[in-house]
Each structure stands twice: as structure tokens, then as C-alpha cells.
Amino acid sequence: MTVTAIVKSDNATSLSAEPECETKVTTATAVIDRDALNSNFATIKKLAPHSKVLAVLKANGYGHGMATIAKALPQADAFGVARIDEALSLRAEGVTKPIVLLEGFFAPEEINILAVNNLQTIVHNQAQLDAICQAKLDEPLKVWLKIDTGMHRLGIAPEQFQHFYQTLSAQPNVQKPIVLMSHMGCADDTDNQFSGEQIAQFDQLTAGLAEERSMANSAGICAWPNSHYQWLRPGLMLYGVSPMLKQNATELAIKPVMTLKASVIAIRQVKAGETVGYGAAWQAQQDTHIGVIAIGYGDGYPRHAGNGTPVLLNGRRVPLVGRVSMDMITVDLGPNANDQLGDVATLWGQGLPVEEIAEHAGTIPYELLCNITRRVQMLTN
Ligand SMILES: *Cc1c(COP(=O)(O)O)cnc(C)c1O
Numbered sequence: 001m002t003v004t005a006i007v008k009s010d011n012a013t014s015l016s017a018e019p020e021c022e023t024k025v026t027t028a029t030a031v032i033d034r035d036a037l038n039s040n041f042a043t044i045k046k047l048a049p050h051s052k053v054l055a056v057l058k059a060n061g062y063g064h065g066m067a068t069i070a071k072a073l074p075q076a077d078a079f080g081v082a083r084i085d086e087a088l089s090l091r092a093e094g095v096t097k098p099i100v101l102l103e104g105f106f107a108p109e110e111i112n113i114l115a116v117n118n119l120q121t122i123v124h125n126q127a128q129l130d131a132i133c134q135a136k137l138d139e140p141l142k143v144w145l146k147i148d149t150g151m152h153r154l155g156i157a158p159e160q161f162q163h164f165y166q167t168l169s170a171q172p173n174v175q176k177p178i179v180l181m182s183h184m185g186c187a188d189d190t191d192n193q194f195s196g197e198q199i200a201q202f203d204q205l206t207a208g209l210a211e212e213r214s215m216a217n218s219a220g221i222c223a224w225p226n227s228h229y230q231w232l233r234p235g236l237m238l239y240g241v242s243p244m245l246k247q248n249a250t251e252l253a254i255k256p257v258m259t260l261k262a263s264v265i266a267i268r269q270v271k272a273g274e275t276v277g278y279g280a281a282w283q284a285q286q287d288t289h290i291g292v293i294a295i296g297y298g299d300g301y302p303r304h305a306g307n308g309t310p311v312l313l314n315g316r317r318v319p320l321v322g323r324v325s326m327d328m329i330t331v332d333l334g335p336n337a338n339d340q341l342g343d344v345a346t347l348w349g350q351g352l353p354v355e356e357i358a359e360h361a362g363t364i365p366y367e368l369l370c371n372i373t374r375r376v377q378m379l380t381n
Contacts, residue, residue, distance in 0.1 A: 028261070033255070037069065051228045054232065055079055056079075068378070080099070082102055100144060101119060104122040104146075114141060115141060122145075125156070129164060143178050145179070149182040149202050180206045182202045187217060212229070212231060217234065218234045222247070223244060235366075249353060256353065262344070264291050265328075269288070270289075278323045279323060288332055289339075295329060314338070319332050
């Protein structure tokens with residue numbers, strides 16, 4: 001079943017961002033905007049013109065489709081993924097650019113897979129170092145050495161740096177130069193001293209070495225120019241979502257890449273005092289119209305989105321009311337609604353930042369984006 005719907009924007013005063021476009025929306029559809037992606041990439045280059053960009057594609061490109069994003073970014077210098085299977089799926093799709101495993105390999109047997117598929121690896125522990133030294137390789141591996149500067153998740157301790165660095169430098173299985181890297185824990189918060197301390201420690205450890213360096217995620221790119229070095233590692237920002245606590249996407253000159261849509265499949269009247277949905281969790285205060293939209297937590301719409309979470313429909317925001325179901329949500333269209341069956345609603349994206357929806361659901365935009373399920377139709381503009 002394919003419904004062709006026209007998304008209108010005749011209410012230009014409130015929603016000039018909603019484009020007049022024709023989109024095939026079956027039930028739940030994520031429209032991926034490659035122009036927005038390229039524009040976000042350009043914004044990153046403007047902030048750090050002398051740095052190379054490793055575009056982070058883990059978790060299916062933050063839910064946008066890993067191969068779609070990789071192919072839409074020929075200007076990226078490399079791609080970053082979390083796991084070998086993600087890297088191999090990119091290779092199977094014909095992606096030939098350098099790919100870096102951001103958590104390194106998990107078992108020594110995997111080293112030969114890296115070598116054969118031209119994958120680069122992070123090294124963050126002794127077991128990985130030992131495995132690289134003992135491997136029998138035809139070609140040396142490209143290695144990124146991860147140093148823990150305070151986040152205390154992955155990375156070698158600063159005291160171990162000399163040992164790791166000297167071992168890797170002397171190791172024929174390792175390509176030179178090595179990339180030295182660290183990861184920032186609080187870069188989204190410009191008031192937090194922690195980032196400055198992390199950068200200072202990283203500088204102090206790596207000063208004067210003839211290697212490339214990398215520290216900045218999206219928030220580092222936006223707020224901490226001293227973290228830029230030779231390699232940036234943007235994820236969220238590429239997808240047009242603000243990584244900062246106190247700056248929105250517009251202020252950062254980035255645009256949402258994913259717009260999530262679904263259609264209205266029922267409109268009904270409810271009377272004041274009647275309830276809607278599971279647990280009778282919402283009660284109408286006045287006679288009104290309820291719109292039922294064909295998307296739910298089975299598609300990745302957050303079940304914890306509360307009453308009042310905005311949904312964009314026919315040029316205005318309508319509030320979610322009642323509990324999110326697996327396949328449906330209910331919205332209050334108001335007593336004088338003109339909406340029709342088949343009208344297409346935007347759940348987030350152009351005109352409705354996913355950051356806002358995340359706040360209503362008590363989570364972060366990263367989680368909403370990568371929770372999009374396979375049932376959601378992916379369309380690329
Ligand atoms: C996921 C990840 C990034 C990207 O982070 P964003 O906040 O999405 O920009 C950068 N570096 C590493 C090591 C990562 O794992």
C-alpha cells in the first residue's frame with residue numbers, strides 16, 4: 001500500500017521551514033536529505049578548514065542508513081564505525097575509503113580481517129597491542145592509539161603512553177604515521193573546565209611528536225577549536241542535530257538530515273471527559289478531534305514521549321495525547337480541526353527538531369535517531 005500525499009505549507013507564518021514537496025508515505029517513512037548532509041559537512045569544514053574529516057557512521061549512520069550516508073559524502077576523508085560487521089557491510093556496498101574501527105578489534109583472530117579489507121583500527125589496550133605485534137601480516141596496519149585523558153571509558157592511561165607509542169613505532173606490522181587520539185566527555189558544555197583539562201593533557205603527552213592527532217567529536221568541533229588537530233570525528237552534527245547543550249541547530253548553521261513522517265489513518269471525535277488510549281491515561285478537557293497517526297514505538301518513536309510532545313501536521317503543532325502504542329500515536333487536533341485522512345505528519349526533522357522530541361521523551365537525540373527500526377521506509381531526496 002503506497003499513499004502519495006502532498007505536504008502543504010499554507011500556514012507560512014508559523015512554519016516556513018516545511019517544504020512543499022511530494023513524498024510517498026506508506027506508514028512510517030524517514031526522508032533523508034542529502035543536500036542538508038552536504039551543507040552540514042561544509043559547516044564543519046568552515047569551522048576547521050585545515051582538518052581532515054572522519055565521518056562517523058556507526059549504528060547504521062545514526063539510523064540514517066550507513067551506506068546511503070557514506071555514498072552521499074565523497075568529500076569525507078575517512079569513515080568511522082564501531083564494529084567490524086559495520087565496516088564489512090560498507091565494503092560490501094562498494095565503499096573504498098579508509099574505515100576506522102572506533103573501538104578497535106575485539107579478538108586477535110580479527111586482525112586478518114582488518115588486513116584483507118583495508119580497515120584501520122584503534123588500539124586502546126594491551127591485548128590489542130600484543131595481538132598486533134604477534135600477527136603475521138603481508139601489509140602493515142594503520143593504527144590509531146587511543147589515550148584516556150579523563151573520560152575513563154576506553155584508552156590507555158597517560159603513564160602507559162610511552163610504552164605503547166614506542167612499541168607501535170618500532171613494530172613492522174604498523175604503518176607510519178600513527179594517529180594519536182583521545183575522546184572528550186563534556187565537550188557539549190562550554191562552562192565545563194573538563195574539556196580544557198583534557199586538551200591540555202593530550203597536548204602535553206603528544207607535543208612535538210611527528211604523528212597526526214584527533215580529539216574532536218561534534219561538540220569539540222563546535223566549541224573547542226584547540227581540539228581540532230589533523231582529524232575531526234563528527235557524528236551527530238553531520239546529521240544536522242545540535243551536539244551542544246545551549247546552542248540549537250539553527251545557531252550552529254546545520255540542518256536536519258532525517259525527517260520522519262507518517263500518515264493520519266483515523267480521525268474521531270471525543271467528548272469532554274472521555275479518555276484516549278491504553279491505561280485511559282489522557283482525558284479530554286473539552287470536545288475535540290483525535291487524530292491517529294500510523295507510527296509507534298515499533299518504528300522507533302519513543303514510548304516515553306509524554307502528553308504535549310509536538311507533532312507537525314498541516315502547518316501547525318498538535319500535541320501528542322495518551323500513551324504511544326506499538327503502531328500508533330494519538331494527537332489532539334482541536335475542536336475545529338480540518339485535517340483529513342491521509343494527511344502526512346512530521347514526527348521530527350525539518351520544522352520540528354529531534355532535540356525537542358528527545359527532551360519530551362527524557363532522552364537524547366542520538367538514541368531516537370538510532371532507534372529507528374527496519375520497518376520504517378527509508379527514502380533519499
Ligand atoms: C561516536 C563517536 C564520535 C562521534 O560523536 P558525535 O558526538 O556524534 O559527534 C567521535 N569519536 C568517537 C570515538 C566515537 O565513538
